[in-house]
Amino acid sequence: MYPRWLWQGFALPGVVWLILLFIIPFYAVTAVAFGQVNPTLLTPEPVWNPLHWNVGWMSEALGRLRPGGDLWVVVVRTCEYVVVSVGMCIAIGYPVAYYIARHATRTKSLLLILLILPLWISYLMRMLAWVNLLAPDGYVNRFLMWSHVISTPYGWLDGRPITVIFALIYGYIPFFILPLYASLDRIDKSFLEAARDLGASPVRTFLHVTLPLSKTGILGGCVLVALPMFGDYYTPNIVSGAPTTSMVGNQIDLYFHYTSQPTIGAALTLIMSVFLVVLMAYYMVTVARATKEQQA
Amino acid sequence: MTTTTPAPPPTATPAPRPSAGRRIRSWLANPWGRPRFLVLITWSYMIWAIVPVLIAVQYSFNDSRSRTIWAGFSTRWYISDPSSVINDPTLSSALQQSLKLAAADVIIATPIGVLLALGLARWRGRGSGTSNFIMLFPLVTPEIVMGVSLLLVFTNLFTFIHTGTFAQILGHVTFSISYVVVIVRGRLFSIGRQYEEAAADLGASPPVALVKVLLPLLTPAIVAGAAICFAISIDDFVISYWLSSGGNTTTVPMAIYAATRAAPLPSTNAIATILSLITLASVILGYVGYRVFTRGERQAGQGMVGDMAAFDI
Numbered sequence: 001m002y003p004r005w006l007w008q009g010f011a012l013p014g015v016v017w018l019i020l021l022f023i024i025p026f027y028a029v030t031a032v033a034f035g036q037v038n039p040t041l042l043t044p045e046p047v048w049n050p051l052h053w054n055v056g057w058m059s060e061a062l063g064r065l066r067p068g069g070d071l072w073v074v075v076v077r078t079c080e081y082v083v084v085s086v087g088m089c090i091a092i093g094y095p096v097a098y099y100i101a102r103h104a105t106r107t108k109s110l111l112l113i114l115l116i117l118p119l120w121i122s123y124l125m126r127m128l129a130w131v132n133l134l135a136p137d138g139y140v141n142r143f144l145m146w147s148h149v150i151s152t153p154y155g156w157l158d159g160r161p162i163t164v165i166f167a168l169i170y171g172y173i174p175f176f177i178l179p180l181y182a183s184l185d186r187i188d189k190s191f192l193e194a195a196r197d198l199g200a201s202p203v204r205t206f207l208h209v210t211l212p213l214s215k216t217g218i219l220g221g222c223v224l225v226a227l228p229m230f231g232d233y234y235t236p237n238i239v240s241g242a243p244t245t246s247m248v249g250n251q252i253d254l255y256f257h258y259t260s261q262p263t264i265g266a267a268l269t270l271i272m273s274v275f276l277v278v279l280m281a282y283y284m285v286t287v288a289r290a291t292k293e294q295q296a
Numbered sequence: 297m298t299t300t301t302p303a304p305p306p307t308a309t310p311a312p313r314p315s316a317g318r319r320i321r322s323w324l325a326n327p328w329g330r331p332r333f334l335v336l337i338t339w340s341y342m343i344w345a346i347v348p349v350l351i352a353v354q355y356s357f358n359d360s361r362s363r364t365i366w367a368g369f370s371t372r373w374y375i376s377d378p379s380s381v382i383n384d385p386t387l388s389s390a391l392q393q394s395l396k397l398a399a400a401d402v403i404i405a406t407p408i409g410v411l412l413a414l415g416l417a418r419w420r421g422r423g424s425g426t427s428n429f430i431m432l433f434p435l436v437t438p439e440i441v442m443g444v445s446l447l448l449v450f451t452n453l454f455t456f457i458h459t460g461t462f463a464q465i466l467g468h469v470t471f472s473i474s475y476v477v478v479i480v481r482g483r484l485f486s487i488g489r490q491y492e493e494a495a496a497d498l499g500a501s502p503p504v505a506l507v508k509v510l511l512p513l514l515t516p517a518i519v520a521g522a523a524i525c526f527a528i529s530i531d532d533f534v535i536s537y538w539l540s541s542g543g544n545t546t547t548v549p550m551a552i553y554a555a556t557r558a559a560p561l562p563s564t565n566a567i568a569t570i571l572s573l574i575t576l577a578s579v580i581l582g583y584v585g586y587r588v589f590t591r592g593e594r595q596a597g598q599g600m601v602g603d604m605a606a607f608d609i
Contacts, residue, residue, distance in 0.1 A: 002418070002502045011415025014408045014473055015427050021470045022434055024453070025445035032448050046452045096341045099334035114342045120579045121349055122531045124552040125568040129352035131556050132363045132565070139351070139364070174345070223436075231438030234533060238556050249440050256538075262448065269444045273437075280436060 026273075032266040033058055044263045061267035071251060078247040081161070082229045085168040086222050089176040092169070093221065097177045098210075101184035115181070118174045127238045130167060131157065134239070159242025167239045168229055175228075176221035183217025184210075216290050223283045227276050248272055349572070356565035363562055373566040381567050389544055390551040391567065394530055395574075396461065397547065401468040401529040406522045408469070409476025410514070416477065417484045434474045442471060443538030450539070460541040467535040472528060476521035483517035516589035523582020527575045 031046035034053035038045050047053055064071040100111045118126065133139050134156035141153040156163050187210065195205040233249030246254075248268065255265030352363075356374070360367035373380050381387045416428055434442070446467050450457045457463055491513060495505040533549035540546060546554075548571045555564040 002506075004419075006502075007415045007419035008423075009415070010411040011419055011424075011427055014412030014415070014477070015430065017408060017470065017473065018430050018434070021446065021449075021466055022442075023430065025442075025449035028449040028453055029441075029445045032452065044448075044452065046448075092337070092341060095334050095337040099338040103334060104338075111338065111342065114346060118345050118349075120527060120531075120575050121572045122549060122552070122568060122575060124533055124549045124556075125352065125572050126349055128552055128556050128560065128564060128568050129348040131560070132352055132355060133348055135364050137362075137364045170345075227436060228438050231440040233440060234537075234553060238553065241557060249438075252440060252444065256444065256447070266444065266448060269441055273441050276438065276441075 029266050029269055029273075032263060033061075033270045035263065037263050042260065044266070057263045058267045058270070061264055061271060065268075065271065071248075074246055074248055074251055077161075077245070078230065078249075081165055081168060081247060082226055084165050085172070085229060086176075086226050088165075088169045089173045089221070089225055090218065093173055093177040093180060094218070097181040097184050097217075101181050101187075112181075115174065115177060119178075123171055124234075124238075126171060127167060127235065130170065131238060134163065157239060157241075159240045159244045161245055163239045164236045164245045167235050168232065171235055172225040172229060176225045179220040179224060180214065180217040183214050183220070187213045216287050219283055219286055223280065227279065230272060230276060352565050353569045353572075356562055356569045358562045361561060363560060363565060373562040374570075377563065379561055379563050381563055381570065384563060386546065387548075387551060387563060387567050390546050390548045391570065393461070393545060394548040394571070397464055397468055397532075397536065398526045398529040400465045401472050402522050402525045404465070405469045405472035405525050406476055406518065409473045409521060409525075410480050410518055412473065413477040413480035413484060414510075417481050431474055431477055434471050435478070439471070439532075439534035440538075442467070443534050446470070446535070447538045458541065459539050460545050463539040464536050464545060464547075467539050468529045468532060471532075471535065472525040475524050475528060479521045479524065480514060480517045483514060487513050516586040519585035519589060520582045523578045523585070526578040527582075530571060530575050530578070 027048075028046060031048050032044045034050075034055065034057070035047040036045045036054055037043070037057075063069050065075055066072060096115075100108060100115065104111050135141070136153040136155065140156065141150070144150045145153065191209050191213070192205055195209045196202075200208065231249050233247060233253045236245045236247055236250060237253075252265050252268050252272075255261045255268065355363045355366070357369050357371065358367055359370035359372065375382050377383065379387075381391070412431065416424065416431065419427075446463070447459070450459060450463050457466070491509050492505045495509045496502075500508065531549065532547075533553060536545075536547045537550055537553070540550065548567055552564055552568050552571075555561070
């Protein structure tokens with residue numbers, strides 16, 4: 001009933017906006033990473049034509065990220081932090097999502113609101129809350145000293161990896177639980193009854209019915225928290241600030257804002273994006289396969 | 297499920313204090329019983345997630361300069377102290393900048409996002425698949441990548457745009473559009489086409505069907521989309537940080553970030569509290585708007601919570 005050009009016309013402003021301010025900017029990162037640096041001003045000179053790309057800066061960045069390079073330790077550290085944090089998100093988040101989806105009855109709405117609430121409290125505010133609690137005379141140290149676990153205040157904020165990992169978990173776990181909750185909530189309860197009626201033990205029912213059916217939810221949650229964690233730099237800066245807890249994002253921030261070497265920064269951003277696109281592609285392939293299996 | 301709860305199956309050995317292993321087995325064993333272990337974890341998680349923030353709010357009302365030792369209730373960090381939110385020029389200008397960016401974001405991103413959602417949902421043909429794909433990318437791109445790329449494009453290609461307020465607005469709109477699209481598109485799919493077709497059968501011309509039938513049906517999603525734009529723009533730290541030109545373009549999250557790295561005063565807690573209240577108010581307003589405009593529809597209200605819960609993937 002509507003002319004076809006109408007819908008295309010409706011989509012036009014948004015598509016143009018995203019091309020101009022999302023696609024082209026990303027190409028600008030590529031052009032800077034494969035570009036030259038002005039020898040006197042030390043400003044980046046992007047090369048827009050792929051035929052004239054200069055791979056020098058890119059190979060320098062890759063060399064430094066490789067085992068043996070000076071940034072290798074940062075790469076390993078970033079992966080360690082992300083893997084441990086995501087693992088802890090699963091360990092804490094799965095029981096919570098499982099309980100709300102399966103067992104909560106009267107308290108379900110309240111729990112859902114509490115679950116969504118942290119998403120709408122500023123991330124920086126939640127980090128600030130822990131900076132206050134973990135201060136030398138903060139509640140955490142006071143509690144630990146009162147219970148005689150420690151005798152002098154522990155410097156939680158003095159560049160401790162455990163604090164950074166803790167902050168990452170605290171910051172991102174709501175984003176993990178929500179998609180997982182959605183996928184657990186969708187599971188048809190008759191599957192579980194069928195498994196139990198057919199004599200499967202509870203553990204077997206969980207391992208062979210619930211867990212596989214929530215696999216896409218777990219993966220979705222992992223992707224949703226792991227991608228931003230890889231690019232995070234503000235969390236380690238807020239709760240530690242020490243170079244010993246610096247992540248890849250901190251290096252990018254450093255090259256742009258402190259040492260003015262945007263070319264290396266752009267190369268690092270590009271490498272990180274390629275890595276994340278691979279992760280994303282793996283997730284999408286897995287989800288597509290799982291959807292096909294469930295339909296079959 | 298809520299009304300008929302079958303009696304828990306009899307346990308083989310009703311020991312008074314079952315071991316941890318058996319308790320874990322028993323909550324797995326009974327999918328409809330009361331799993332105390334899970335209750336404990338869930339409520340501990342909720343307390344862990346919420347209480348630290350409440351303590352931070354409490355200390356914004358502290359009567360001393362400490363953020364860790366309570367010295368009585370006072371509103372000095374909001375209104376009276378020289379470095380309170382009102383009197384400290386850095387904090388008050390940050391609040392203004394945050395509100396300015398969020399308002400501009402809502403005004404620009406909502407219409408673009410609504411039109412894009414309509415276009416993508418109804419446009420079948422060449423280019424629609426690609427556009428759909430492009431639309432999803434800002435949702436999963438780490439903010440630092442968007443920040444770096446916008447900074448580089450403004451300093452190297454679109455050099456007529458300088459870093460500062462205008463660049464920050466462009467950045468906020470870029471990541472907000474997709475959120476509006478996802479919410480509006482979900483609503484479009486759930487209302488289907490039958491109302492417009494009925495209107496056309498009854499003689500409405502396409503523009504009339506669009507404005508008098510589709511637009512009112514979309515209003516709840518538009519309100520929700522605008523509220524979420526406002527909330528994510530207010531909360532954004534990374535894009536504002538990468539596109540700021542210092543000084544007047546500092547937003548509240550940037551001010552909190554700078555303060556936590558220096559020596560924060562309770563006024564930092566105060567401005568963080570104000571920020572969170574504004575965000576919560578906008579989300580609640582959006583939710584109430586959604587409920588009001590979907591009055592009388594079955595399962596209204598679940599729609600937006602569902603959209604909000606699912607819109608990130």
